[in-house]
Amino acid sequence: MIVCVAVVGHQNNPLYLQSFTEADDALKLHHIVHCSLDVIDERVNNPKKTGPTLNETFLGLLYPTENYKVYGYLTNTKVKFILVTTDLDVRDADVRNFFRRFHLAYVDAVSNPFHVPGKKITSRTFADRVSDIVRTFGLGTAV
Amino acid sequence: MVSAYCNRFYATKPELAARRIEAIGYLVGHQLSERYTIERPRFSDHLEAIKFICKDFWSELFKKQIDNLKTNHRGTFVLQDNRFRWLTHVSIDPSPANTDLSQEPSLATAESKAAQATNMHLYFPCGIIRGALSNLGIPCAVSADISNLPACSFLVRIKA
Numbered sequence: 001m002i003v004c005v006a007v008v009g010h011q012n013n014p015l016y017l018q019s020f021t022e023a024d025d026a027l028k029l030h031h032i033v034h035c036s037l038d039v040i041d042e043r044v045n046n047p048k049k050t051g052p053t054l055n056e057t058f059l060g061l062l063y064p065t066e067n068y069k070v071y072g073y074l075t076n077t078k079v080k081f082i083l084v085t086t087d088l089d090v091r092d093a094d095v096r097n098f099f100r101r102f103h104l105a106y107v108d109a110v111s112n113p114f115h116v117p118g119k120k121i122t123s124r125t126f127a128d129r130v131s132d133i134v135r136t137f138g139l140g141t142a143v
Numbered sequence: 144m145v146s147a148y149c150n151r152f153y154a155t156k157p158e159l160a161a162r163r164i165e166a167i168g169y170l171v172g173h174q175l176s177e178r179y180t181i182e183r184p185r186f187s188d189h190l191e192a193i194k195f196i197c198k199d200f201w202s203e204l205f206k207k208q209i210d211n212l213k214t215n216h217r218g219t220f221v222l223q224d225n226r227f228r229w230l231t232h233v234s235i236d237p238s239p240a241n242t243d244l245s246q247e248p249s250l251a252t253a254e255s256k257a258a259q260a261t262n263m264h265l266y267f268p269c270g271i272i273r274g275a276l277s278n279l280g281i282p283c284a285v286s287a288d289i290s291n292l293p294a295c296s297f298l299v300r301i302k303a
Binding site for chain 1: 174180
């Protein structure tokens with residue numbers, strides 16, 4: 001069950017933050033996303049030789065905390081996508097697929113001529129597409 | 144679009160028109176670079192990013208790659224395109240036979256007017272390159288040079 005997705009710009013400014021459960025405290029999710037930014041910076045600046053290569057966009061599981069798992073994805077333009085989920089068994093391929101579709105939706109939202117780079121994404125189409133992607137996460141095998 | 148900006152909106156202020164066209168190019172380059180870097184792994188240094196601009200980005204835009212890339216390894220790059228698609232139908236004719244003006248000084252101004260109009264068209268691709276590079280994290284200044292059409296070279300200076 002995906003709890004929250006977030007898009008953070010290259011100066012660590014939040015561009016989009018959406019949570020998908022009513023029960024949890026939105027502030028706690030903000031906090032988790034914030035902490036995961038530090039982990040991303042660590043991963044990027046000190047690459048582990050045995051881990052994924054320097055230039056992967058998908059960063060994988062950032063850190064597991066209490067009952068959440070946090071996944072990260074870094075684009076070429078230093079925009080970070082964060083995914084917080086409560087699932088216990090999440091397939092790597094599912095998460096990669098999710099980020100691929102999320103990246104496509106993000107690029108479409110940013111290509112809007114009325115969108116100012118650096119400001120929050122206010123497009124309703126983007127929000128709808130994201131909720132679709134979140135809803136079909138984990139169902140079926142490939143898209 | 145360029146002629147609209149030059150002749151209608153800022154007819155008396157060509158510098159403002161140039162700045163506006165370049166700003167539009169900046170946004171376009173910004174958004175296009177987001178789109179074209181989707182599947183690629185991250186770039187390790189400036190040279191990689193410039194090579195990406197020369198090869199993939201240019202071929203997506205103009206269906207060909209940059210023909211020549213020169214650098215002084217100190218933050219300056221020259222991208223040369225031997226047949227720039229957007230300028231292939233523009234000619235600066237130096238011979239006096241084709242102009243209607245008969246006096247010498249006005250011939251010179253006619254030539255420089257043509258050159259100025261062509262320069263206006265060049266602000267857009269300069270803006271595109273600048274937008275794409277700054278989205279990849281490389282602040283820079285881009286200028287274009289058309290000494291021999293249809294070849295066109297873009298000078299990229301990376302701000303340290």
